[in-house]
Amino acid sequence: MLLHELTASKVRERITKREVTAQEVVEELLEWINLKEPLIKTYLCLDEDGALSKAKEIDEKLSNGNKVGLLAGVPIAIKDNMCTAGVKTTCASKILENFIPPYDAFVVKRIKDEDAIIIGKTNLDEFAMGSSTENSAFQITRNPWDIDCIPGGSSGGSAAAVSADMAFMALGSDTGGSVRQPASFCGDVGLKPTYGRVSRYGLIAFASSLDQIGPITKDVLDTALLLQVISGHDNFDSTCAALDVPNYISDIDRLDDVLKIGVPREFFGEGLNTEIKSALMDALKIYEANGAKLVDLSLPHCEYAVATYYIIATAEASSNLARYDGVRYGHRSRLSSDSNIVDMYSQTRAEGFGNEVKRRILLGNYALSTGYYEAYYLKASKVRNLIKNDFEDAFKKVDCIICPTCPTPAFKIGERVTEPLEMYLSDIYTIPANLAGIPGISIPCGFTSAGLPIGMQILGKYFDERKLLKMAKLFENETDFHLKRPKLNQQV
Numbered sequence: 001m002l003l004h005e006l007t008a009s010k011v012r013e014r015i016t017k018r019e020v021t022a023q024e025v026v027e028e029l030l031e032w033i034n035l036k037e038p039l040i041k042t043y044l045c046l047d048e049d050g051a052l053s054k055a056k057e058i059d060e061k062l063s064n065g066n067k068v069g070l071l072a073g074v075p076i077a078i079k080d081n082m083c084t085a086g087v088k089t090t091c092a093s094k095i096l097e098n099f100i101p102p103y104d105a106f107v108v109k110r111i112k113d114e115d116a117i118i119i120g121k122t123n124l125d126e127f128a129m130g131s132s133t134e135n136s137a138f139q140i141t142r143n144p145w146d147i148d149c150i151p152g153g154s155s156g157g158s159a160a161a162v163s164a165d166m167a168f169m170a171l172g173s174d175t176g177g178s179v180r181q182p183a184s185f186c187g188d189v190g191l192k193p194t195y196g197r198v199s200r201y202g203l204i205a206f207a208s209s210l211d212q213i214g215p216i217t218k219d220v221l222d223t224a225l226l227l228q229v230i231s232g233h234d235n236f237d238s239t240c241a242a243l244d245v246p247n248y249i250s251d252i253d254r255l256d257d258v259l260k261i262g263v264p265r266e267f268f269g270e271g272l273n274t275e276i277k278s279a280l281m282d283a284l285k286i287y288e289a290n291g292a293k294l295v296d297l298s299l300p301h302c303e304y305a306v307a308t309y310y311i312i313a314t315a316e317a318s319s320n321l322a323r324y325d326g327v328r329y330g331h332r333s334r335l336s337s338d339s340n341i342v343d344m345y346s347q348t349r350a351e352g353f354g355n356e357v358k359r360r361i362l363l364g365n366y367a368l369s370t371g372y373y374e375a376y377y378l379k380a381s382k383v384r385n386l387i388k389n390d391f392e393d394a395f396k397k398v399d400c401i402i403c404p405t406c407p408t409p410a411f412k413i414g415e416r417v418t419e420p421l422e423m424y425l426s427d428i429y430t431i432p433a434n435l436a437g438i439p440g441i442s443i444p445c446g447f448t449s450a451g452l453p454i455g456m457q458i459l460g461k462y463f464d465e466r467k468l469l470k471m472a473k474l475f476e477n478e479t480d481f482h483l484k485r486p487k488l489n490q491q492v
């Protein structure tokens with residue numbers, strides 16, 4: 001196996017056993033990236049010098065016999081909406097095209113403290129608004145399994161980088177499915193933690209009551225490892241829970257109790273691709289064969305989840321994005337230099353934001369405006385509570401819920417760009433977890449006849465990530481879907 005093909009845990013093991021140096025790993029990876037990047041376009045920026053100098057630092061620590069961190073020498077890709085001190089952070093938006101943050105996001109600091117190597121910043125839909133990464137202001141990322149298809153979004157760059165072996169692991173953010181959906185389209189493991197499990201300090205805000213950062217990796221063990229590193233309390237994010245972080249890695253292969261798995265009717269009905277449905281049915285049989293009991297469930301209000309999400313997320317986005325005014329951050333319109341300040345604001349925003357971001361700002365401002373607030377925002381908040389209650393009721397009966405991650409496999413580039421509603425529907429199964437705040441993981445569970453990966457989603461109780469990881473690991477131990485790689489990974 002070539003170095004870049006290893007999982008993060010394996011490459012760390014080889015580095016710490018001194019079978020290979022961190023520098024060799026980075027050099028080999030960069031060579032591979034340079035070969036494949038022109039085709040896939042996952043990165044908005046590569047930090048070659050930074051990565052090499054960090055690698056040398058770790059090799060030195062090891063040769064001096066010093067202790068090294070949980071991610072020693074592992075090259076990691078970061079979605080470009082998380083701040084990296086001294087390295088451009090653009091959110092794939094023209095408005096932040098030249099923004100260099102003076103500080104690291106909490107998660108970035110944590111992974112650096114554990115001796116990881118940040119290899120680059122990955123492409124996304126502008127401000128994480130989208131499901132295909134086609135809303136990036138800079139480039140279109142392709143799906144390594146079929147380069148005519150999108151990799152999913154909005155963390156499409158991170159998901160494609162992991163599946164093309166162009167990063168050992170990656171961070172994404174998930175507001176309505178942006179970690180799980182691209183992970184499922186690219187054959188990766190992706191986890192959205194419970195709201196409050198991971199600090200969002202330094203994550204450029206999209207919708208603050210929904211945003212969470214999560215790992216995208218090649219297998220479940222690596223997701224456990226990265227979650228371990230990024231979880232925990234942070235005084236700089238008041239929504240971050242002051243709860244102890246359990247050990248996600250120990251006992252990951254042990255599931256003691258007979259589990260009850262909820263199978264929600266509403267997620268297996270109309271609109272679900274038949275190949276995905278049958279892959280899920282086969283997966284459920286594997287759990288049954290391992291002693292799990294399947295329980296038929298109803299989550300009646302999830303039918304309103306997409307509509308609810310597009311009120312709440314756009315309302316919060318319109319407020320969060322008000323800060324981009326040409327004064328404090330990023331782009332300022334040149335056309336406006338001798339006109340008044342209001343012209344400067346509007347010209348700057350007209351030039352800096354792309355169409356989808358503008359659409360969301362308009363929708364959000366409308367939903368919050370006088371006279372409409374009660375009819376839209378308030379109503380959506382009430383429906384959100386009903387969705388939360390659906391899950392709370394369900395978790396009185398079952399330990400976790402299994403459903404598809406997405407209703408279809410990856411679609412073709414360009415296919416949905418003119419159909420925003422169709423694009424929004426690709427998140428129909430992922431959005432409910434964000435609205436309820438519960439954790440969810442997507443793992444590979446099969447392939448379509450066209451060879452595209454299929455993702456299975458496991459949803460759990462608040463802060464029960466440990467169980468999700470164990471459930472996911474059990475499935476991985478019984479199957480080999482996670483070991484399959486895109487054909488493109490073999491072509492040199």
Ligand code: GLN
Pocket residue numbers: 128129130131153154173174175176177178179206313427
């Ligand atoms: N696709 C959804 C949206 O466009 C979710 C995005 C996300 O999770 N960041 O809002």
